[in-house]
Each structure stands twice: as C-alpha cells, then as structure tokens.
Amino acid sequence: MANSSNEWDLIIEPRGSLFKLNLKEVWKYKDLLEMYIKRDIVTFYKQTILGPLWFFIQPIFTTVVFMFVFGGLAGIPTDGIPQPLFYLSGICLWNYFSDSLIKTSDTFYLNQAVFGKVYFPRLVVPISVTISGLLKMLIQFILFIGVYVYFVAKGTHIGINYYALLFPVLIFILAGLGLAFGIIVSSMTTKYRDLKFLVAFAVQLWMYFTPVIYPLSVMEGSYKKYMWLIQANPLTAVLETFKYGFLGKGSFSWFSLGYSFAFTIILLFIGTIIFNRVERSFMDVV
Amino acid sequence: MSDIAIKFENVSKQYRLGSIGTGTLSHDLNRWWIMNVQGKPDPYLKIGQVNDRENKSTSEYVWALNDINFEVKQGEVLGIIGKNGAGKSTLLKILSRVTTPSTGKITAKGRIASLLEVGTGFHPEMTGRENIFMNGSIMGMTKTEIKSKLDEIVDFAGVEKYLDTPVKRYSSGMTVRLGFAIAAHLEPEILVVDEVLAVGDAEFQKKAIGRMQHVSQTQGRTVLFVSHNMQAITNLCSRVVLLNRGGVAMDSDPVNVIRNYLMFESLKEGSITWNEETALGDSIIKLLSIKLQGEDNFVRSHFFSNSIIRVQLEFMIEKLDDDLVVGFDILDENNSIILRTYHNDGHPENWPKLKLGFNKIACDLPAGFFNSGTYYISPKFSLHFKKWIINSDPLLSFEVEINHGVSPFWNRISKSNRPGSSAMILPWKVNDNEE
CATH class of the missing domain: 2.70.50.60 (abc- transporter (atp binding component) like domain)
Incomplete structure (x- = not known):
C-alpha cells in the first residue's frame, strides 16, 4: 500500500505554509460568495418600509449636515466646488471604505456559529461584505450623478476630465484597503477584543486625516507641518483623484495614486496571510 | 489506489483550560519567542495532560485528543462512541476542518461534509428556498448541483408548502428537517454525522437513518457517525471506535465495542x-x-x-x-x-x-x-x-x-415501542380454569 502524497485530496496538518493564500479555494466557493452577497442585500431591507431608499437617505442627510456645520459654521472652503457635490463625493467614498472596514472587522466574531460547524474558506465572508457594500456605494454614486447633472443643467462649470476614468481603480483601492484593514482587525480581535472598540473610534478620527470635509489645498495652507501625515494616508490620493477627475479641482499625481495602490496590494497580501493563519484555529480562542 | 478513505496519523489536540483572555499574552509571547526565534518546539505542548473530567486538572493545558491513529476504509460506516469529553466532537471538528490538530496529520480522499449541526447558516429572514441555496453552498455544493437536487430536497424535508416562507416562521422540526435534507443530498465522498438523530420525530429519525444507510451501501460513501445512541450505532455501523480520554480505547465490530463500552467505561461509577x-x-x-x-x-x-x-x-x-x-x-x-x-x-x-x-x-x-x-x-x-x-x-x-426477550415480535423492545419503567416479560396463558 504505497500512498504517494498526491493521492490524497485533503491533508489536515497543524500549520499550513505561511504564504499559501488559499485564493484558489476561495474561487472554488464563488457560488457561496454570490449567496452571501445576495443575503446581505436581500436581508438589508426586509421588513422595512422604505426599503432600498435607505441607501439614499443617509448620504443626503449627512451632506446637509456637513453643509451647515463645516461649510456654514466653520466656513471651510470647498475649492469652488458646489458644496453638495463636494461633500457628497467625499461621503460616498469615505462611507464605502469605513463600512467595509467596520463590517469586515467583525467577521470571526459574528460568524463563529457558522465557522464552528462547517469549513469553507473564511475569506468568502469579508469579500462578500465588501462587494455588497460596493453595490450600496454604486447606488449612492447614482445619487451623486443626479446632483451632478442638476448643477451642470443649472450652468455651473464643472471640469470633468479623463482622470474620471480612474474611478474603477479608486474603487478597487477603497475596497482593498477596507477589506485588508478589516480582516487584520478581525483576526486580531478573536483573541484580544479590545481592538474592536478602538477600531470604531479610530475610523471616526481617520476621516479627519483624509480630505473628506476639506480640500487638500486648505490643509496645505494652514498646516504645512502635518502634510506628511495626510500624504502618508493612502486614502488621500483616492479622494483627491476622484475630485480632480469628476469636479476638476484638487490635485492629482501618479506618484501618490501609485503609492496608494501599492499600499493596498501589500496590505491585502499581509491581511490574507494573517487571516488564513487565524482561520485555521480561531475556534479555539474566539 | 488503496481503499483507505481517511487516515489519522498521530493526531493530537491540545486545549488551554480556563480563561483565554488574561495572562495569556505572556504565554503567547513566550511561545512565540521559543518557537520562532529559538526554533524549538512549542514548550506548552509538553506539560499537557490526559483529558479526564473526573479529576480536576493540575495543568493549564489538556489533551482533548492524544495520539489518534486509525484508518477508515472507503464505504465503511464507522461509529465513534465514548463518554462526554472523550474527544469525539474534537475529532470530528478537526476532520471537518473547523479547527486544526496540534500535532499529527489527517489525510482523506474526496469531499468531506459534516453534519455537526444541521441548518448551519440559515438566515431567519430568508425563505426556505433561499436558505437551501445558502446552506447548500456553505456545505460546498455549487448552484447547479443544488438546482438539480432542489425537488428531492424539498420532498425529503416535506416543506413544499412553505418553500417561499421565511425560515423564521418554520417550526423547529421543519428547520431541522430542511437542514438535514440539504445535508443528506450533498453527496460528499465522506459524510461526518454528529448526533443529529437526537432531533426530529421518530418518523424523521427513521428516514434519516435510512438515508445514511442508503448513502453508504448503494453509493459506497464513507460515513463517520458519532452518537450516544447505541441502538443507532448497532444498526448503522460496520465498525466502531471507542474513544476514552482522547485516545482510541478499542476498535472493533459494533457488538464487541458497545458491550465493552457499557461494561468497562463506567467501572468507576456505579x-x-x-x-x-x-x-x-x-x-x-x-x-x-x-x-x-x-x-x-x-x-x-x-x-x-x-x-x-x-x-x-x-x-x-x-x-x-x-x-x-x-x-x-x-x-x-x-x-x-x-x-x-x-x-x-x-x-x-x-x-x-x-x-x-x-x-x-x-x-x-x-x-x-x-x-x-x-x-x-x-x-x-x-x-x-x-x-x-x-x-x-x-x-x-x-x-x-434493554436487551431481553425472545419473541420474534419484540426482540427489539425499546423505549420507543414499550412505555413504562418495567419491561418485564410476564407469563400469558389460556385461562381454562373456568368455574
């Protein structure tokens, strides 16, 4: 009975290889990914009156509040961009990132009942969360387009240009960063839960280090000393590129966008390694 | 190709007792230092001791499984029995890859599906149909597979009327039936079953046992069955492994093992x-x-x-x-x-x-x-x-x-067909002493 090792379909061992990313397996479970996405969307507005309208209500109200507080009271300029457009674009992008991060950061904890019983590549769950969030984001983007068209029809000059075509790249970076940070946090909170409290708080503060409510130019004018901090933030390039492409204001540099992109790829890689590591034995510590 | 479906080689699993949260960061750091920097084996693995619920452990670490070695042949229905805490569930958890062994290796051929608990991943807000797809894909089926089996599953579970009703409106029995129906139609090469038969009504249990027999006999699939129900084990299994304190205590035919289990497992008690x-x-x-x-x-x-x-x-x-x-x-x-x-x-x-x-x-x-x-x-x-x-x-x-009676009618007297605490066989006769 000579058992060559390749005869077995499945080998269960204490520790897998560190750099085995298991992505092939995730692909094998793509139907499950689809089901999870469907579930997230379907169950979102079951037994609600307004249903999918909720996707619009949140950004509209946030925009209105921002216009009063930051635009009105604090008087932060918006680079000449109409305030609703400026805030709405920031909110759509930022919310997608923060939703992805916060929702995926609970992956192990929220799914321990399922994870404790059946094996499937756990990465399916955070990926599905990121993708269903993307749908929400795209719906909100339609709202943005609506407001955009309104301003154009009113005769406001808005300088859309070819850089708007980078939109899919921006979305990828947002999704990738949200997912990567989320799964790293999720992997760490299985054992030490304190991190969970920190994350909600940190994400809130993080927004102020990202040009969401202010244009980068204003920050540069007032706090030149801290610009490195804003520049190091991989989200800065995303928001600035978006505003540059769609609204014609802000700044764009291939270097900072490339930095964000590289940052995302590396973080995703690290995150997947950590996540795969934890998924193998998290049931014992959660 | 050999006909071995699953092979356990020196499989052990260690758990840490007590709270995980406090005081473990230092252990973690120490373990990390010794393992990754000094390149030595895990220091805490050595001080573990045999898992014995009766004696309070003196060590912080315990072996839930200790050096398990056995093989399961293709098409075999293997029963696993043992007291609570003997390591049965841990073994199945490792096999279904919910957790990993601390040492050792398991190799297997074919897809493993576990029925550690049926209805896993059911979302109460989704309909029966949506949940069939959800649960089926969690278990590793593809959408096309589920579609082709949908009618069979619905029929087996007996829920056709409620297929488009949210599962939260189902009775618990219906939920379990639906869950089992999905799992039963998975067609994995290796099926792992843990105590599912404890739920559901008698008719459904019969159906479930029948399905498991069908799966193993006609389709040559391997089944691992963990249960406390000796009757079910005897009926279903061709071989039984007895676990005791995380180790294999006996591995033989069902009658032998069960007799020994009932006899010696509880020697200390009584x-x-x-x-x-x-x-x-x-x-x-x-x-x-x-x-x-x-x-x-x-x-x-x-x-x-x-x-x-x-x-x-x-x-x-x-x-x-x-x-x-x-x-x-x-x-x-x-x-x-x-x-x-x-x-x-x-x-x-x-x-x-x-x-x-x-x-x-x-x-x-x-x-x-x-x-x-x-x-x-x-x-x-x-x-x-x-x-x-x-x-x-x-x-x-x-x-x-219960294990008595010679009547061809009642050689399987059991609690389910014979109520009451006493099952004494009393003499019956034609009463011809008429006055």
Whole structure:
C-alpha cells in the first residue's frame, strides 16, 4: 500500500505554509460568495418600509449636515466646488471604505456559529461584505450623478476630465484597503477584543486625516507641518483623484495614486496571510 | 489506489483550560519567542495532560485528543462512541476542518461534509428556498448541483408548502428537517454525522437513518457517525471506535465495542462510598457504601436488561436494634418511585442476619425487569414505625439498555415501542380454569 502524497485530496496538518493564500479555494466557493452577497442585500431591507431608499437617505442627510456645520459654521472652503457635490463625493467614498472596514472587522466574531460547524474558506465572508457594500456605494454614486447633472443643467462649470476614468481603480483601492484593514482587525480581535472598540473610534478620527470635509489645498495652507501625515494616508490620493477627475479641482499625481495602490496590494497580501493563519484555529480562542 | 478513505496519523489536540483572555499574552509571547526565534518546539505542548473530567486538572493545558491513529476504509460506516469529553466532537471538528490538530496529520480522499449541526447558516429572514441555496453552498455544493437536487430536497424535508416562507416562521422540526435534507443530498465522498438523530420525530429519525444507510451501501460513501445512541450505532455501523480520554480505547465490530463500552467505561461509577466521618446515619447505623454489580461482580452503572442488577449495601451497626430496617427506593427519571424494598420484606427465615459491626448485604434486581432508561437509588434506613435514620434523595444512578426477550415480535423492545419503567416479560396463558 504505497500512498504517494498526491493521492490524497485533503491533508489536515497543524500549520499550513505561511504564504499559501488559499485564493484558489476561495474561487472554488464563488457560488457561496454570490449567496452571501445576495443575503446581505436581500436581508438589508426586509421588513422595512422604505426599503432600498435607505441607501439614499443617509448620504443626503449627512451632506446637509456637513453643509451647515463645516461649510456654514466653520466656513471651510470647498475649492469652488458646489458644496453638495463636494461633500457628497467625499461621503460616498469615505462611507464605502469605513463600512467595509467596520463590517469586515467583525467577521470571526459574528460568524463563529457558522465557522464552528462547517469549513469553507473564511475569506468568502469579508469579500462578500465588501462587494455588497460596493453595490450600496454604486447606488449612492447614482445619487451623486443626479446632483451632478442638476448643477451642470443649472450652468455651473464643472471640469470633468479623463482622470474620471480612474474611478474603477479608486474603487478597487477603497475596497482593498477596507477589506485588508478589516480582516487584520478581525483576526486580531478573536483573541484580544479590545481592538474592536478602538477600531470604531479610530475610523471616526481617520476621516479627519483624509480630505473628506476639506480640500487638500486648505490643509496645505494652514498646516504645512502635518502634510506628511495626510500624504502618508493612502486614502488621500483616492479622494483627491476622484475630485480632480469628476469636479476638476484638487490635485492629482501618479506618484501618490501609485503609492496608494501599492499600499493596498501589500496590505491585502499581509491581511490574507494573517487571516488564513487565524482561520485555521480561531475556534479555539474566539 | 488503496481503499483507505481517511487516515489519522498521530493526531493530537491540545486545549488551554480556563480563561483565554488574561495572562495569556505572556504565554503567547513566550511561545512565540521559543518557537520562532529559538526554533524549538512549542514548550506548552509538553506539560499537557490526559483529558479526564473526573479529576480536576493540575495543568493549564489538556489533551482533548492524544495520539489518534486509525484508518477508515472507503464505504465503511464507522461509529465513534465514548463518554462526554472523550474527544469525539474534537475529532470530528478537526476532520471537518473547523479547527486544526496540534500535532499529527489527517489525510482523506474526496469531499468531506459534516453534519455537526444541521441548518448551519440559515438566515431567519430568508425563505426556505433561499436558505437551501445558502446552506447548500456553505456545505460546498455549487448552484447547479443544488438546482438539480432542489425537488428531492424539498420532498425529503416535506416543506413544499412553505418553500417561499421565511425560515423564521418554520417550526423547529421543519428547520431541522430542511437542514438535514440539504445535508443528506450533498453527496460528499465522506459524510461526518454528529448526533443529529437526537432531533426530529421518530418518523424523521427513521428516514434519516435510512438515508445514511442508503448513502453508504448503494453509493459506497464513507460515513463517520458519532452518537450516544447505541441502538443507532448497532444498526448503522460496520465498525466502531471507542474513544476514552482522547485516545482510541478499542476498535472493533459494533457488538464487541458497545458491550465493552457499557461494561468497562463506567467501572468507576456505579458505586458510592463514604468514610467514617462523612457516612450517612446516626449512632445506631452508618451507611458506608452502595455498589451496583452485574452478574460478573464488576461494579458499574450501565447494565443490559438481561442481567441482574445487584445492589450491595455496606454499613456499620453500632447498636443492634430489632426494629432496624434497611432498604432502598428505585426512582425513574421523573423522580417517581418505581419500587421500595426492605431487607425484611420476605419470610423471617430468609432475612439476612444483621450483626453488630460491619455488614454487607445485597439485593438482586431480577434480569428482565427494567426498560431502557436511567434509574436512581435512594437508601431508606429506619427504625420500624419509630423514625427515619436515612431517608435521602437519590444518591446513585444507573442506566439500563434493554436487551431481553425472545419473541420474534419484540426482540427489539425499546423505549420507543414499550412505555413504562418495567419491561418485564410476564407469563400469558389460556385461562381454562373456568368455574
């Protein structure tokens, strides 16, 4: 009975290889990914009156509040961009990132009942969360387009240009960063839960280090000393590129966008390694 | 290709006892340092000890599984039995990749699907149909596979009317049936089942067992079945592995293993003893021990109903009194008394003579008396019509597995077709002594 090792379909061992990313397996479970996405969307507005309208209500109200507080009271300029457009674009992008991060950061904890019983590549769950969030984001983007068209029809000059075509790249970076940070946090909170409290708080503060409510130019004018901090933030390039492409204001540099992109790829890689590591034995510590 | 479906090689699993959160960061750092920087094996693996629920552990680490080695052949239905905490569930969890072994290796051929708990991932807000797809894909089926099996699944579960109703409106029985139906139609090469038969009504259990038999016999699939239900194990399995304290204690045919399990697994139980200080009683009589024995004089708490159950009492009489009465009650699971018996119930000639000092007397509960079930013994000592000396709550329990009867009708008398605590076979005859 000579058992060559390749005869077995499945080998269960204490520790897998560190750099085995298991992505092939995730692909094998793509139907499950689809089901999870469907579930997230379907169950979102079951037994609600307004249903999918909720996707619009949140950004509209946030925009209105921002216009009063930051635009009105604090008087932060918006680079000449109409305030609703400026805030709405920031909110759509930022919310997608923060939703992805916060929702995926609970992956192990929220799914321990399922994870404790059946094996499937756990990465399916955070990926599905990121993708269903993307749908929400795209719906909100339609709202943005609506407001955009309104301003154009009113005769406001808005300088859309070819850089708007980078939109899919921006979305990828947002999704990738949200997912990567989320799964790293999720992997760490299985054992030490304190991190969970920190994350909600940190994400809130993080927004102020990202040009969401202010244009980068204003920050540069007032706090030149801290610009490195804003520049190091991989989200800065995303928001600035978006505003540059769609609204014609802000700044764009291939270097900072490339930095964000590289940052995302590396973080995703690290995150997947950590996540795969934890998924193998998290049931014992959660 | 060899016909081995699963192979366990030196599989061990260690758990840390107590709280995980506090004080472990230092262990983690220490472990990390020793393993990754010094390149030595995990230091905490060494101080683990055998998992034994009866003795409080002295170590912080415990071996839930300890060096498991066995192979399962293709198409075999393997039963896994053992006391609670013997490592059964841990073994299945490792096999279904919910957790990893601490050491060792498992190799397997084909897709493994586990029924550790049916209905995993059901979302209460989604309809039965949506949940079939959800649950099926969690179990590793593709959408096309599920579609082609949808009718069969719905039919098996008997939920066609409620297919588009949210699962939260289902009864618990329906949910379980639906869950099992999905799992039963998975068609994995290896099916892992843990105690699912504990749920559902009798008809459904029958269906479930039938399905498992069907899967293994006609499709040559391998089944691993963990259960406390010896009847189901005997009916289904071709081979049984007995786990004890995380190790394989026995590995043989079902009848052999189950007999041994019931006999030796509980050797330590089936008795209760007191020392001079803690003994029940008063200045007249002190109860020192109660022991339950089978025909072979082994002390135990599991019996087959075709064996007598000998209840042996040891006590110390410090003042002989003619009114002294020694006996016990047998109670059922509902705490109602089935019978009470005293040493002086019979003709005075047959009474065991009580003497000053140490006494050891016994009462044989006849073979063929009990139905399957758990029974309790509570000692009753008194001075006749004067006072209770010991009138305690149940102190000792024993279990009976029904195994008697020669009738072709009832050779499988069981709790499900025979109600009541006693399953005694009584003589029947044509009554021709008419007046």
